[in-house]
Amino acid sequence: MAVGARAGRRSDDAVEPPRPTATISRVAEAAGVSRATVSRVMNGRSTVAPELAARVLAAARALEYAPSPVARSLALGRTATIALIVPDLANPMFQDVLRGLSLAAGLDGHRLLVAESNEQVEDEEVLAVEARRRCDGIVLASPRLPSDDLRRLAPLLAPLVLVNRELPDTDVPSLSVDHGAGVRDLVSHLLSLGHRRIVYLAGPPASASNRDRLAALVNVADQGRGFELLQLPCGAMFEDGHAVAGEVVGTGATAVVAYNDMVAFGALSGLHELGVRVPEQISITGFDDIPFARFTTPPLTTASVPKNVLGREAWGRMKALLQGESAEQRIHFRPRLQVRGSTGRADA
Amino acid sequence: MAVGARAGRRSDDAVEPPRPTATISRVAEAAGVSRATVSRVMNGRSTVAPELAARVLAAARALEYAPSPVARSLALGRTATIALIVPDLANPMFQDVLRGLSLAAGLDGHRLLVAESNEQVEDEEVLAVEARRRCDGIVLASPRLPSDDLRRLAPLLAPLVLVNRELPDTDVPSLSVDHGAGVRDLVSHLLSLGHRRIVYLAGPPASASNRDRLAALVNVADQGRGFELLQLPCGAMFEDGHAVAGEVVGTGATAVVAYNDMVAFGALSGLHELGVRVPEQISITGFDDIPFARFTTPPLTTASVPKNVLGREAWGRMKALLQGESAEQRIHFRPRLQVRGSTGRADA
């Protein structure tokens, strides 16, 4: 009679032994050695007489023994797990970071715990602290927490790695994107196509990346490279870009630099509905290079942010920290200019 | 002088005590009670004299004590964590399942471990078994493992919940999509618009969902509802749909039922390049309703699969299993017909 919840086939010869998951004690007993010896054999620690080792391994195999990760975690003080906290799992940006991190950590035998803060600042802190206790380290992607809170939390969360956010005056490694360089590349591209009147569709005012991009734009414009920079308040979503299409036409600009790809998509769609042809009448650029940027009509010229590299490199830093090394701080990744069909000559 | 790796400000008054993370023993000592009592107070178990409880809580607060999740996991035999194994984190389908699951499990105080098998069948088994040992249960999304292997593994992985995959003759709960119903809705919609010549862009032959969709199509066609069903081998990616656009035009069909949204996007793009107008000349439908389906030009009519509901309900089943209850098996979710701009009257 099976003891477990689920009975197998109802035949008497197949009485599955309850098999209460093999423990190191059972293996030790079966092999006639001490638990310490089993542990040594399983971990290849110290030396064990070949004959004994063979007996232990045979017993382990027979009992289908595998050491309990939980017990090891407690004894060793490490879980071989790290946590990733993201504000919004639906954001393609974070999805790619998640992928890169998961892949890289997995190759080094580490598991990944994910938690979503749903853009709730207060949840972020609780989640991170809670997660840290069951993991060896924390990766915070675009944390919304104020810097002061983050600075206060940093020692508690260490080893800590930041993605898409910096924390000056600390030794917390951060991986972020050089928005300024990306914007400069986009503008240079547009200038080389002959555009002289460019409108920026601004992101959320509170967004640090929006400030970075705008500052870079203003900076380039001030360098006297002979073009006029306009600005329209917009947002971060498709709908924002869509809504502002009419105004874009009104500005008489020949090129649009959108805050991000989503806004660019919205603008593209809005302009299409207004009968404005892209790129013949107006050129459009995005930022991020989310997967779908390749698939719009026309495909989107954008600054390609190496998001999976961000995730991968975040693991690199984390790994260093876990090994007690210090990790380089403040790495910036320069986006790659990805020219596609949404930009063309100003005089086309 | 600070003992930890990172020294704080270099001032003598701020000698942070090493603070070796408070344990239950320290709290017990500080409060002058036994460890058992601290445990009772922290968990609200049994009754403790109010005066003692207050003393314990004060000591806990003073020491910033929080019980170690790892130690609790070992003692209690549960981790309050479940694992999600997906073949491909980049697939929007799995992203939404991840979100739904993460959110629902989080609300019940459970954490989520994610692992990606990268479509490698052999990795899938190893990952799942390994993950199961550090978690209380496993959710497998679209597992690629053959049913026999899955059946063999099921007792090992239990509690186990399947998403987008069924396992007949077992008591493993599964959440899946009623592809047939979705296809029937799409066809009914197209028929009501007057289409009488419909071409199906087939997915990968090995895909079970492709077989389901095709079978439903053939079934509807055989019911004599007065339309002609054509078929083109295609694939699952944007490029597949894009490549087949010319052939679509060649068939003379007035409507396209694509295997999924990605293929529909590809076809949309290909037809656009050929100067064929959608929906005026040809109507197109997708399947899945991935986030970007709303944002194409024109927006895509599709069968909206409630992917986050899949994730949410997967947690529902898992929760039941964790509580020792039995969970309903084989739940099917009927996609919702989402009519957008990519379909129109046949005679337009």
Added chain:
DNA sequence: GCTCGCTGAGAGACCGGTTTCTCAAATGAC
């Protein structure tokens, strides 16, 4: 006033590993 029963809290076993400490046996040196 004494016993019975209940309540509250401590002692200690346990979860399943790792690791230090200890000691017996084997090896090597002289």
Added chain:
DNA sequence: GTCATTTGAGAAACCGGTCTCTCAGCGAGC
């Protein structure tokens, strides 16, 4: 052949909790 040194393996402490068992102390009942 004897003693010092190395090697191999067991005993036991430990990681940080939970929980059963036990018992002291108290109020109720006769």
